[in-house]
Amino acid sequence: MKHKIVTIVFILALILTGILYYNHANLIIILTIILVIYLALTALGSYQIKLNYYITSLNKTNSDSIALTFDDGPDPATTPQILEILKLANLKATFFVIGKNAEKYPELIKAISADGHTIGNHSYSHSAGIGLFSRQKLVNDVNQCTDTIEKVTGVKPVLFRPPFGVTNPRYAYLLQTTGLKSIGWSIRSYDTTIENEKKLYNRITSQLKAGSIVLLHDTSTTTIRMLPALINYCNQNNLPVKPINELTEQ
Numbered sequence: 001m002k003h004k005i006v007t008i009v010f011i012l013a014l015i016l017t018g019i020l021y022y023n024h025a026n027l028i029i030i031l032t033i034i035l036v037i038y039l040a041l042t043a044l045g046s047y048q049i050k051l052n053y054y055i056t057s058l059n060k061t062n063s064d065s066i067a068l069t070f071d072d073g074p075d076p077a078t079t080p081q082i083l084e085i086l087k088l089a090n091l092k093a094t095f096f097v098i099g100k101n102a103e104k105y106p107e108l109i110k111a112i113s114a115d116g117h118t119i120g121n122h123s124y125s126h127s128a129g130i131g132l133f134s135r136q137k138l139v140n141d142v143n144q145c146t147d148t149i150e151k152v153t154g155v156k157p158v159l160f161r162p163p164f165g166v167t168n169p170r171y172a173y174l175l176q177t178t179g180l181k182s183i184g185w186s187i188r189s190y191d192t193t194i195e196n197e198k199k200l201y202n203r204i205t206s207q208l209k210a211g212s213i214v215l216l217h218d219t220s221t222t223t224i225r226m227l228p229a230l231i232n233y234c235n236q237n238n239l240p241v242k243p244i245n246e247l248t249e250q
């Protein structure tokens with residue numbers, strides 16, 4: 001893991017600086033600069049799943065296809081509309097569902113599964129404080145989501161997306177313990193904040209290429225308005241849309 005290498009380099013830098021500059025007037029300033037750099041790298045590594053800093057995630061595939069991924073559902077107000085658009089286009093996607101939503105709306109989980117989409121684990125609570133969970137609390141939370149999905153569909157999810165894309169060393173323990181495979185993304189759409197569908201479309205299509213994994217949310221009404229145009233773009237540019245598990249098995 002990259003964070004282990006960075007930590008070792010950090011400790012060596014501290015020791016070397018201490019030895020070389022132990023009598024220097026600016027020793028504290030130099031040590032502080034090293035510490036700030038280390039903390040900045042740690043924060044960047046936590047928030048940028050693409051860096052594979054704490055865990056290794058699949059952030060793009062080697063296929064000629066793309067994957068559309070929908071997080072944070074199911075939601076009775078929006079998920080059925082996403083399913084309808086995908087069904088009309090005869091496309092299969094990947095849904096990273098929140099366990100507590102799945103528990104509340106099992107009929108939507110059944111509908112996603114019946115339509116042939118892949119269902120992944122996006123934690124049970126999707127708690128804003130999940131980054132501070134102890135490793136056992138994190139494992140319990142994620143396992144609760146797995147159990148909920150399995151109870152409804154009869155299928156145990158194998159894919160996992162860390163909530164907010166934030167990771168830390170506890171996630172390495174989580175993946176090791178549960179056997180789940182972490183899925184990141186190559187394109188973050190920001191569809192929960194962008195309200196203009198044309199802007200969202202441009203943001204995604206300007207980066208889209210073979211192997212892309214696109215992060216969307218089936219809770220976003222902007223995505224509902226934008227999705228048919230995105231699917232058209234994929235068709236016109238010979239970019240087949242497939243669920244992630246099909247792309248990794250190739």
Ligand SMILES: [Zn+2]
Pocket residue numbers: 071072122126163164
């Ligand atoms: Zn999420």
